[in-house]
Amino acid sequence: MSSSSASDTSSSETVGAGLRGARVTSTQLTRRFGKYLAVDHIDLDIQPGETLGLLGANGAGKTTFIRLVTGYLLPTSGELSIDGFSPVSQPQEVHRRLGYAAETSRVYPELPVESFLRFIGGSRGMRGHELKDAVLRVMARFELEEVFRRPMGHLSKGYQQRVSLAQAFLTDPPLLIVDEPTSGLDPYQQAEVRDVLEQAKGERTILLCTHDLSEARALATRVAILRRGKLVALGPTDEVLGDGDSLRLFHEEDIEDDIEEPSAEGSA
Amino acid sequence: MPSSHTFSYLRSALLPIGLIAIIFGIGARYATGDLGVFGGINLAIGGAALLLSFGLALRNFHGFGASAARAVLLRRVGVLLITIFCAVSLERGMARLAWQWDWTIDQRFHLAPATLKLLEELPDYSYLGSVQLTLFSHPDDPRVRTTRLLLETLKQKSLEEGGQIQVRELMMDRAAEEIERFEVTSSNSVGIEWGGYQTTVQRPNEGNLLEAIQLLIPRERRVLYIAQGEGEGTPRSTEPSGYSGLWGALEAEGYELRGFATASFAEIPSDARAVLLLGPRRNFESHSLAALESYLAQGGRLLALLEPGTETGLEELLLRVAGFHSPSDRIVIDPLAAALEGQPKGLAPLINAYGDHPITAGLSARTMTLFASARPVYAQRLPVQGDRLFPLLYTSPNTYLSEDLQRARRGGLPEASAGEPPERQVIGAAGEYQRNEKRARVVVFGDADFASNRFIRSLYNLDIIVNAVHWVAEREVEITLRPKRINPYQEPLTPQDSLRLFYTVGLLLPELLLVAAAITWTKSRNA
């Protein structure tokens, strides 16, 4: 099982030539909540166009890592850049490149679907025909035409998840972050969401945060595994997850003999 | 040792408990007007709970971590501090500038030119110290608010002139000594203290405050003689037909007034600054007319108010010596004038056109004067080349003259005299004459009632009569426009109107809003 060096300095121009997408680089990224270390000196380099699966048990630090990337949280230490822009000092540049579908649907129950999508588009600087076309496009792509006038509070969880994904696709962003996209959905809905993400692969960088190994196997080209805030494994999906009992990767007692720790300094 | 979970629970619970206790503590104070035991205990408990909650929060505080976070927070706290500084500076700056806009219908917070003039003059008396104004108030007295604002406006305006006005407020129940000293009997009184003298104004307004301060100004008093004995109005009578209002106003403006019986004087006293004739109704004795003529020939100063329909012998003197012709058998009728109580419409002209003269300085179409009934005053001819005559008050172009005074006295509207078309009439005029190297001045008004107690506070009547006295007495510098008496809104709304409004706006509007709420709710349920 291989690991990728966090000190890999390859630029998106060389590695990602011919691919659309943003490059995400974290160096010794750390986040504490009081005494609790949620993200522990993570070194990671996500290449343009790559779909990276971020795996880990609940509380492993996946969502915190994503929130650091989006700029919603500030890091305690370390560096982070998205296409060279820091979420700390240049959040607007980062947000311009970002589409984000959070773990649970972040919707306004009172707003009809169309109004919500128009609001998100507007808040991303779209207006006029551009906004109208984008809303129609994502509504068609996520099959929301039937419910576009209904308040989101009246939608099923599956539809809410679709709306959440649809808003992330509105601007066709170079970096798409999806946090547990199929959580709580029935198998049919899960398949639908995976189809959408499958179609989006390669067109942009996708950071897929999940604890569903089959989802990671199906969508991710590489996976990174977090445990108690530490990056404990990173590499091509097949190599990291293999064919065995991959769940043991999430548990501390089994890990030390099986996978190689990332080589970044200070990660202990 | 309690667990961290217990601390967290305590912190969460103490915050709302503290806030609720404070709400009820303060609420009790507002409801009862006193903090009391209930309020005090609640505030103490609330404060303690909040402090404890804050302490527990600090216990869990582990700092703001990285330099990046600290920098972001520092920047934000810096912005907050700058905002607070700017907010306080803006408020203080505006307090210093004292900009304000008076939206009252009677412009009650616009200081009159006379008040501004007084504020300008006060620094001349700086050796007397500041004018100390003390407002005696009771918290439940609503009238105090207006007075407080008026005093504050006076103080702010005086700051522009050197700050000679000091203002303080004393609660009625906490200033027994001062209440006794100023002999205050009720809330909303202002004690005025200046140069060792003091006075008290009950129910203060700009006008009576101004007069009270003016009376304290130490200045040489000019003597005015007011003729009596020929049917004139009683100068000190407080009846509606009396002239005590004019008397008080002239005293406040620095005059000493003396009544004198014209018949008993062979000549006008030498210390007379001017002579006032307030509507004589009987014929003057010939020696009285001779005394007046002699007085004017030596540069005397006369203000004559003539009532319509009264022939006193003065008319001939005024025409011959001063050039004014005021026929006693004519009365001015303005069909557009409003009716006064007990009079037919048309007899009481409202004057809104003035001649160009110091007496009418500042008066315009918006600053009207009201006359009860008037006779014309023509500037007929110049007695001596070089004399100057000035028309002061013009009636409206619709005015006509009538000789039917009997009809007017019976309450009817007199008809126009034959052959006299409607046109502007002059009902007040002034003249200036060079006599024996002295300057004589005469002002004649074709009405006396306008200066009586009944009408002197109406519109700008006080200003026109007092300014005329100032001009006649050669004290032009005192000419100004005085504060107007505030007539508060005291118009009723009829029960029918009130009920109609209650049904339409009071009930219909809430009903429509409720329907809107129901529609919104139904729409969201059925979407």
Add this chain to the structure above:
Amino acid sequence: MTALLALLRKELSILLRSPVTYLTLTFVGTVTALLFFDYLRHYNQLLFLYTSNSMGSFELGTIPEYINLSDQVFVPLLEQLALTFIAVIPLVTMRSFAEERARGTDELLLTTELTPEKIVIAKFLTAYVFVSLVLFTSILYPAASMLRTGIGLQHLLSVYLGLWVLGIGLASIGLACSAFANNQLIAAISAYAIALIIFDLSWVQTFASESVGYALIAMSLHPHFVDFAEGLIIAQHLAYFVGLAAVCAALSRLSLDLIRVK
């Protein structure tokens, strides 16, 4: 600007889609109508009493000066409506930031191109629109009455300008509380507590030194809006409410960064 307008549209849309908004407006409109009608009835009764005593002739000057529209109707109505505002406005503003946080939509907002400043501006402007709607429903009755009597409309506008700036102040306090509070309940009761504490601090004068008492009064809401009832617009008072709104907005902005470093 597009992003700000989109957010403003969304905020207003949510406000106008909520039945609570209309219920609140109904409540305020009804309370105003009842209060105004009651004060006016009392005022008419007093006038009737005095005019009856003067032999049936309605003559100005025979009625005590304190029986006038300003003292008998405008000022008490203003005081009562101010208390109504304290009761009502925090109930609406408590949702603003706290509900976004509870739903997690704040994370959505903060990862779009909306800057935190724009979010604060939109939230504050929406609350001010709500205050204006409340004012509009409560001004109709007195305004209609004043038009019937043909006097004092400008004075009435001054009274309502006072109420409006007070509403702005209370809404700003409510929004700042909502921005810092973890839930809507805490947001509402902290807004109530702060509004009541700073409503009128003159009573603290008895315990404090003169300069402290002066400073406390300068910080109070009441002395800054009551003069509007007299028909006097004082720039200092307007500046106070502008400053209060600015400080609350800066506090709310600070809270958005506190979330990032918590």
